Amino acid sequence: MTPVRGFYVDNILGDLNGTLAVAESATGGAYPPGSVVQLFPNEAMVKRQKGFSPITKDWEFFELDVDKNGTTIRKRGFQDVKNRFNGNCFSCHQAAQPQWDMICETGHGCKALPINTLSILALQNTDPRCKPAKIPFKQHVTAWFIKVFTPL
Numbered sequence: 001m002t003p004v005r006g007f008y009v010d011n012i013l014g015d016l017n018g019t020l021a022v023a024e025s026a027t028g029g030a031y032p033p034g035s036v037v038q039l040f041p042n043e044a045m046v047k048r049q050k051g052f053s054p055i056t057k058d059w060e061f062f063e064l065d066v067d068k069n070g071t072t073i074r075k076r077g078f079q080d081v082k083n084r085f086n087g088n089c090f091s092c093h094q095a096a097q098p099q100w101d102m103i104c105e106t107g108h109g110c111k112a113l114p115i116n117t118l119s120i121l122a123l124q125n126t127d128p129r130c131k132p133a134k135i136p137f138k139q140h141v142t143a144w145f146i147k148v149f150t151p152l
């Protein structure tokens, strides 16, 4: 996927340029259908066709299992999907100001995640689906701790 600041995007309908244009816009906008956005390897937001789920602005939320063979969907849906810490995706992401189309990052109005940048980087850089990346020892140790102590 293509990195944008701290997260990754793609477009499964082939409109990566459209997705990137919104992701990189300083004033926000609505992501085009087919957009896939990820922060953690095991979560994703996918933009469905216009009108598919007005309440979630047509975003579908995914909770995934990932390993070296690929991705399996653990949960998918709109208002009701929860992550493995029992946090509801929609209830956090809906707090983003309207111009950001439910993308939280920082400063968009969402409650901050209880996880720091080092941990986010460590999880991204040890995604089991990707070729092993050369990363600082601190990230390896952090990723190991998170994997051992995260409820499955």
Ligand code: HEC
Binding pocket: 006, 007, 037, 038, 039, 040, 043, 044, 045, 061, 062, 063, 081, 082, 083, 087, 088, 089, 090, 092, 093, 102, 103, 104, 105, 106, 110, 111, 112, 113, 114
């Ligand atoms: C406790 C609130 C909360 C919950 C629950 C939550 N998120 Fe997020 N999410 C955030 C915040 C805040 C960020 C931005 C983090 C950052 O960039 O530091 C974020 C980032 C993301 C991103 C990267 C784009 C963005 O919005 O910055 C995706 C994709 C995402 N979350 C998907 C999900 C999915 C899917 C679920 C449910 C399985 C979920 N999130 C649950 C608050 C939450």
